[in-house]
Each structure stands twice: as C-alpha cells, then as structure tokens.
Amino acid sequence: MxxxxxxxxxxxxxxxxxxxxxxxxxxxxxxxxxxxxxxxxxxxxxxxxxxxxxxxxxxxxxxxxxxxxxxxxxxxxxxxxxxxxxxxxxxxxxxxxxxxxxxxxxxxxxxxxxxxxxxxEMLFGAGKKNNSFALITLGTGVGGGLIFDRKIFQGSTGAAGEIGHISIDHNGRKCNCGSRGCVEAYVGNHYLMKIVKDELADHKNSKILKLINNDTKLLTPIIINKAAKSGDKYAKQIIERVGYYVGSALSSVANLLEIDTFIIGGGVSAFGKPLTDSIKKTLRNNVLKVLKSRIKVSQAKLKNxxxxxxxxxxxxxxxx
Ligand SMILES: [Zn+2]
Structure with a gap:
C-alpha cells in the first residue's frame, strides 16, 4: 500500500x-x-x-x-x-x-x-479531470483562479485572475476598486444583499421577508435559496439574475482564453443548480460559436x- x-x-x-x-x-x-x-x-x-x-x-x-x-x-x-x-x-x-x-x-x-x-479543485475536486478551467469564488468578493494545462496562471506579480473586476456595464454600479460595473459590484455578498434589501420594498409578498421576520439584517444567500426552493418568484429571479451577471463576465473569460470549463465556489454558490444553470445558459448565449457546445459549469466540490x-x-x- x-x-x-x-x-x-x-x-x-x-x-x-x-x-x-x-x-x-x-x-x-x-x-x-x-x-x-x-x-x-x-x-x-x-x-x-x-x-x-x-x-x-x-x-x-x-x-x-x-x-x-x-x-x-x-x-x-x-x-x-x-x-x-x-x-x-x-x-x-x-x-x-x-x-x-x-x-x-x-x-x-x-x-x-x-x-x-x-x-x-484541480488536485482533489471538480477539476481533477480538466487540463484547463477557471474557478470563480462567489463570496464577500468575487475571486478567480485560472488553471492552464494543470498550472495556475499567476500573471507577472500574482495579481492575475481577478474575474470579479470584469465590467459588465461601464455606466454601472460603483465598485470598491474604483471602477464601474464590475461583476463584484452586483454579486459580491455585501453588494447583493444591499440590492435585495432595497428591492424587497417592492416585493412585500416575497417569502424572503417571512423567513427573516421582516428584519433585513438577517438576509443571507441561504435564506434567498430557501425562499426560491419553496417557489418564491422574486427569490428565483435573484438567483437567475446572479447567474446572468456571472455568466456575462465569464463569457469574456471564455472568449479571451478559450476556456470552456468553469467551477463555481464560495458562499453565494449555495444557490446551487439553478445558479449554475443560469450561468451556463448565459455563457452559451454569449460565447463565440467555436465554444458554444463545449461550455461546462459545475459546482466546486471542496465546500466548507x-x-x-x-x-x-x-x-x-x-x-x-
Ligand atoms: Zn471592481
């Protein structure tokens, strides 16, 4: 042995x-x-x-x-x-x-x-069998790691892979980094919870509000996921939209680097399959023809x- x-x-x-x-x-x-x-x-x-x-x-x-x-x-x-x-x-x-x-x-x-x-993920998780892939961590921030031919791509000082700061709207929301419309400014945990908190005023019947007893301080991705699973329309819409934003940013990664495999991790990825499905759909709609049928999106395996x-x-x- x-x-x-x-x-x-x-x-x-x-x-x-x-x-x-x-x-x-x-x-x-x-x-x-x-x-x-x-x-x-x-x-x-x-x-x-x-x-x-x-x-x-x-x-x-x-x-x-x-x-x-x-x-x-x-x-x-x-x-x-x-x-x-x-x-x-x-x-x-x-x-x-x-x-x-x-x-x-x-x-x-x-x-x-x-x-x-x-x-x-490359050695022990969802990327075990892939030569090249991008990992996106959806947490407080949106991080990224790029694997090419089983090697991490660092950039000249180690700052490469900042997928969270790909802009999806040049006139969009202000991001912490000073730029506008970075995908992190829409789906980073703090930003996302703030957006949902503001929007809940127009969704008074959402199950999300019941689950948190109207106390928006208790809002988490897990709560949104729970509401979506019980059929709440607005919660489902949030997850679909996060997938759309993330998928839009990843389309640029796919087209630039000819990467077709994406692994999603971090706290916000608790949205599970509806999120990965929405990311996949957006990617397939947006990438160049040569990549369309090859796009794969999966959840990270190494969770907690x-x-x-x-x-x-x-x-x-x-x-x-
Ligand atoms: Zn930014």
Whole structure:
C-alpha cells in the first residue's frame, strides 16, 4: 500500500485561523481553529498563527511535508508576502513565508484564497479531470483562479485572475476598486444583499421577508435559496439574475482564453443548480460559436473546508 503524505493547510480568515492536516488524497485527518485576534493588529495575528502551527506540528503521527497558506488580499506567492489583507486592519506588507520558514524550518507556500481554491479543485475536486478551467469564488468578493494545462496562471506579480473586476456595464454600479460595473459590484455578498434589501420594498409578498421576520439584517444567500426552493418568484429571479451577471463576465473569460470549463465556489454558490444553470445558459448565449457546445459549469466540490484543503494543496502542487 502506498504511504500517504501530509501537508498543513492554513486558512486565514477575519474571525478564525483554520488549520488542517491534509493527506495527498485531499482528506483532512486533523484540524484545529483559533481566533485571528485581528484587533491586536498584525503582531497578534502572527503570534496566533505561530501558536497554531506549533501545536499542530506536535501531531507526530503525521509526517508533514510543508505548510500551505491561503490568504485574502494581495498575495505574492513568489515573494511570500501578504499586503493589506482586507480582514486584518493595520497589516501592510508582511513576508509571512520567510517568518514561518525561519521559525519552523519547513517548506512554506502561500497564495491568495482563490488561487489556492483553484489548485485544490484541480488536485482533489471538480477539476481533477480538466487540463484547463477557471474557478470563480462567489463570496464577500468575487475571486478567480485560472488553471492552464494543470498550472495556475499567476500573471507577472500574482495579481492575475481577478474575474470579479470584469465590467459588465461601464455606466454601472460603483465598485470598491474604483471602477464601474464590475461583476463584484452586483454579486459580491455585501453588494447583493444591499440590492435585495432595497428591492424587497417592492416585493412585500416575497417569502424572503417571512423567513427573516421582516428584519433585513438577517438576509443571507441561504435564506434567498430557501425562499426560491419553496417557489418564491422574486427569490428565483435573484438567483437567475446572479447567474446572468456571472455568466456575462465569464463569457469574456471564455472568449479571451478559450476556456470552456468553469467551477463555481464560495458562499453565494449555495444557490446551487439553478445558479449554475443560469450561468451556463448565459455563457452559451454569449460565447463565440467555436465554444458554444463545449461550455461546462459545475459546482466546486471542496465546500466548507475548501480554504484548508486549497492551502494544503499548494504544498503538493509545488513539491511534486
Ligand atoms: Zn471592481
């Protein structure tokens, strides 16, 4: 029997740092979580980080080949730096790879959360059999990871794949990045919930309002999904429209790169099949003829643990 190899995957979130020992078959065999303590600033976050790694490396049962880190914000996988992560205030540029390597004398790899998720899907999830695909994470923001011939496409500084900032309307909604009409400004979780909140005033009979007892603060993609499943017209319309927006942005990706396979992950992807169907329909309507019959859209397979498994997959990807 082939002996399994292990990597430590670290997912730095705004609230918690999740750490998991992941096997080279993509299974989590041990996991732990500790608070990010982001209010204490970068020093405190790093100290929590080291504390977690120290305790998990103590799990002597598993021979760990390296540490993979998935982080939000601007990440340079080549330099090993994370700059201005949106979820840790006061954190400017930190070479986290250098710090962790020095402290633990082990191989360390880092990438942004969307690229890590794309590599995770390629090695262990929905992209196992695909040579090339784009992964889109629909969460607070809209992230993207591009896989060509089983390799992640980084761009010259690691900033490639920002599918969320493809504009679908040049006179459209203002986006956080300063541009207009970015798809993120329509389907990013915060933006989407705000749009729905405003529109609910015209949909007083929607089941969404019943499910949240008229308290729009309780609005989530899961609630919208629940309402849609019970037949609510407006909720179904929201999901259809998210699919239309995402599909419009992805049509540009397909036409530019001749990518025909798309994997959808992140919290908003809880909309499930009606969402992927709407994305697929929009793509087929908008891509060039040569691509039409080839378009495939599927849901990401690594659900709740995508962060940890994606981060750990950086080790297997880089050390293979
Ligand atoms: Zn933007």
């Amino acid at each position: 082939k002996k399994e190899k292990y990597a430590l995957g670290v997912d730095i979130g705004g609230t918690n740092i999740k750490m998991g020992i992941v096997s080279d078959t993509g299974k989590i065999v041990f996991k732990t979580m500790l608070p990010t303590n982001r209010k204490g600033g970068p020093e405190e976050v790093l100290s929590q980080f080291k504390k977690g790694i120290k305790s998990i490396l103590g799990e002597k049962k598993y021979k760990i080949k390296g540490i993979g880190i998935g982080a939000a914000g601007s990440v340079s996988s080549k330099k090993g730096t994370v700059s201005n992560p949106p979820n840790v205030p006061g954190w400017k540029v930190v070479n986290i790879v250098k710090i962790i390597k020095k402290e633990f004398n082990i191989s360390v790899f880092i990438d942004n959360d969307a690229n890590s998720a794309a590599i995770g 643990n995508a962060g940890m498994i994606g981060a750990a997959s950086l080790v297997f990807y880089n050390l293979k």
